[in-house]
Amino acid sequence: MRKQVLFVLSAIAALLLLRNLYVMLVNLPDEAQQGPIFRIIFFHVPAAWTAFLGFFVALISSVIYLVSKNMKYDALAVAVTEVGLAFGAANLVSGMIWGRQIWGIWWTWDPRLTSMLVCEMLYAGYLMLRRAIDDPTQRARISAVLSIFAFVDVPIVFFSIKWWRTQHPQPVVWGGGSMDPSYWNMLFLNWIPVILLGVVMVAIRMRQENIHREVEALRRYAHGF
Amino acid sequence: MRLFFRQTLTIALKDLRSEIRTKEALNASVSFSIVILLLFSFAFEPTSEETRLIAGGLLWMVFAFAGALILNRSFARELINDCLDALVSSPTPGSALFTGKALSNLVLLLVVELISFPVFGIFYNVPWVFQLPSLLVVMVLGTWGIVVIGTMFSAMTVNLRLRELMLPILVYPIMIPCLMAAIQCTTALLGGQALTGDAAPWLRLLIGFDIIFSILAVALSDTVLVG
Numbered sequence: 460m461r462k463q464v465l466f467v468l469s470a471i472a473a474l475l476l477l478r479n480l481y482v483m484l485v486n487l488p489d490e491a492q493q494g495p496i497f498r499i500i501f502f503h504v505p506a507a508w509t510a511f512l513g514f515f516v517a518l519i520s521s522v523i524y525l526v527s528k529n530m531k532y533d534a535l536a537v538a539v540t541e542v543g544l545a546f547g548a549a550n551l552v553s554g555m556i557w558g559r560q561i562w563g564i565w566w567t568w569d570p571r572l573t574s575m576l577v578c579e580m581l582y583a584g585y586l587m588l589r590r591a592i593d594d595p596t597q598r599a600r601i602s603a604v605l606s607i608f609a610f611v612d613v614p615i616v617f618f619s620i621k622w623w624r625t626q627h628p629q630p631v632v633w634g635g636g637s638m639d640p641s642y643w644n645m646l647f648l649n650w651i652p653v654i655l656l657g658v659v660m661v662a663i664r665m666r667q668e669n670i671h672r673e674v675e676a677l678r679r680y681a682h683g684f
Numbered sequence: 685m686r687l688f689f690r691q692t693l694t695i696a697l698k699d700l701r702s703e704i705r706t707k708e709a710l711n712a713s714v715s716f717s718i719v720i721l722l723l724f725s726f727a728f729e730p731t732s733e734e735t736r737l738i739a740g741g742l743l744w745m746v747f748a749f750a751g752a753l754i755l756n757r758s759f760a761r762e763l764i765n766d767c768l769d770a771l772v773s774s775p776t777p778g779s780a781l782f783t784g785k786a787l788s789n790l791v792l793l794l795v796v797e798l799i800s801f802p803v804f805g806i807f808y809n810v811p812w813v814f815q816l817p818s819l820l821v822v823m824v825l826g827t828w829g830i831v832v833i834g835t836m837f838s839a840m841t842v843n844l845r846l847r848e849l850m851l852p853i854l855v856y857p858i859m860i861p862c863l864m865a866a867i868q869c870t871t872a873l874l875g876g877q878a879l880t881g882d883a884a885p886w887l888r889l890l891i892g893f894d895i896i897f898s899i900l901a902v903a904l905s906d907t908v909l910v911g
Contacts, residue, residue, distance in 0.1 A: 525907055580857045588854065591844045600911055601840045604904050605854065608836075611900060612858050619861040619889055623868070 465659050472655035479649045487641060496560045499553050500642075505650040506550040507575070509657045513543025514582065518610040521603035530672060533599035536606060537589065538664035540582050542657050547579050570621035577616050581609040595672055691776045695784025696791075702761070703792060709757040710792060717750040717800040721807060735808045740871030744863050746800055748830060751793050752852050755834035758785050759842040768842065772909055782905035786828075786835040793827050815873045822873065825890045826866030832894065833858050836901040839908050865890040 483498050490497035516539045524532035554572065555565045566572065585605050592598035703710060724742055728735070762768035771781055801823075805812045812819060834855050841850045865886040872883035879887055 577857050577860060584850075584854045584857065588841070588844075588850060591841075591846050591850055597843070597911070600907060604836075604840060604908055607904065608833075608858060608897075608900065611896065612861070615861045615889075615893060615896070619864055622885065622889075623864060 461662075465662055468655050469659050472652040472659070475652040475655070476649075479645065479652065483645060483649075487645060490642075493561055496557060499557045501645055501649040502653070503550060503553040503557060504646055505653040506546045506553065508650060509653050510543045510547035510550055510578075512654070513539040513546065513657065513661075514578070514610060514613070517543065517582075517606050521606040524599055524603050528596075530595070530599060531669070533603070534665045534668035534672070535661070536603065537586075537668055538661045540585055540606070541664055542660045544579060544582050544586070545660075546653075546657065547575060547582075551575055551579065570617060570623075573620050574613065574617040578609075578613050581612065585609060595675060688777070688780050691780035692784040692787065695771075695776065695781055696787040699758075699785060699788035700791060703788070708761075709754045710795065713750045713753045713792070713796045714799050716753055717746045717796055718803060720746050720749060721800060721804055725807065730808050736810055736874055737871065739804070739808070739810050739874045740867040740869070743801065743804060743870060744826065744867045746804075747793070747797055747827065748856065748859065748863060750796050750800070751789075751827075751830045751834055752855070754789055754792050754796070755831070755838045755855075756848055756851055758789055758835055758838045760838075760847060763842065778906035778909035779902045781909060782835060782839065783902060785839075786831050786901075789831045789835055790824075790828055793831060794823065797823055797827065810874055812874060815876075818873050818879045819870065821879070822866060822869040822887070822890070825887075825894055826862060826869075828894050829862030829866070829890065829897065830859060832897050832901050833862070836897075836905070836908065839905070861889060862893045865893065 479501070483501055487498070489495050517536045520532040520535040520539065523529070524536060551572075554575075558567065559565050585602055588605055589598055589602050592601060724730070728738075759768065762771060772778070801812065801819075804810065834851070837851055837855045837858075841847050841854070844850055868886040869879065869883045869890065872881065872886075873879065877883060
């Protein structure tokens, strides 16, 4: 049953993505100033939204884990963090390709770019920390605390860097301004398959994590003899 | 409440006493910060006017790196003879244990800073004496930010195999707002401005960071230490 649901969800995601790609590439006109490259926004922005949604769910499940001590929430936290990191990386890479085309540079220390990078580093640290702890309950407890610290820190980082950069104006500012409604619609429409993909990945990863923990427990049990 | 303060003070004094007797972390940290200050002279022209513009950044890099040495030892020193287990099972709550450790780390790191700061001033020809009271305020606030995050993560990583490596990887990204605010304030002060001028929002950010993470760390310290 679970397998079928995941299969159906991924099929819907794939079909929606195909439909969106068709509309994006055939029906929607090129953006006036940026030309064809502007279409990257339909993946760049939903990836960022999905990443932050993932980190938010990680925060919630970490708090629930600390209250309930139910290992299921630890598995959920690690699954959404990993998937969030993957979408965050997709956001950074697509942004760099876009930046190379429009700004002529791969990277600029703009508040959004910098804070996304810091965010990725924080959650990459989360995964590294998990690797370094052997005891499952200790691992769950410590990484839940880190997840809370990281989530509280990210908005402070964003606003402090924004503050700092606006004190020193940069030639490169976030372009766009207002966007045509058809572009907006596409942005939200394309978020649906991206989120579905994220949900399927989280479900698979969570199951993996649960099985992994069972194997670990069996191994410890076997060592007891 | 009074009991909490007494327990905190006992832990802090215990840590300071054992540090004064061995001077392990303090010696390492002071010599490390002076070595970094020496290395900076090869990275840029030490006597140039620009030094003053980047002075805040340089100093807080030194403080953050030197701080990692002290913070690494903070909980690790309790591993010998299972002292950490004894501390955790004592009637002292995790929050008092954490706050005491953080206070002693604050004092130790401030000592390192008060030694390396004049050395920096002399080596790089940056006048600092005229702003001393404001600088001290910034130093205490910035150092508390480093210490509150660092002590928390020191407790979290104490049982890890790669403790010395994990701590810097985890704490520096979290400290970014605190370091940035401290850098801005210090640079403004060394440039002859007052804290109430352009640097005022940064001072507020620094205070805000300290308050938010102090509350969070004290609230979660029992979870980390006792479980």
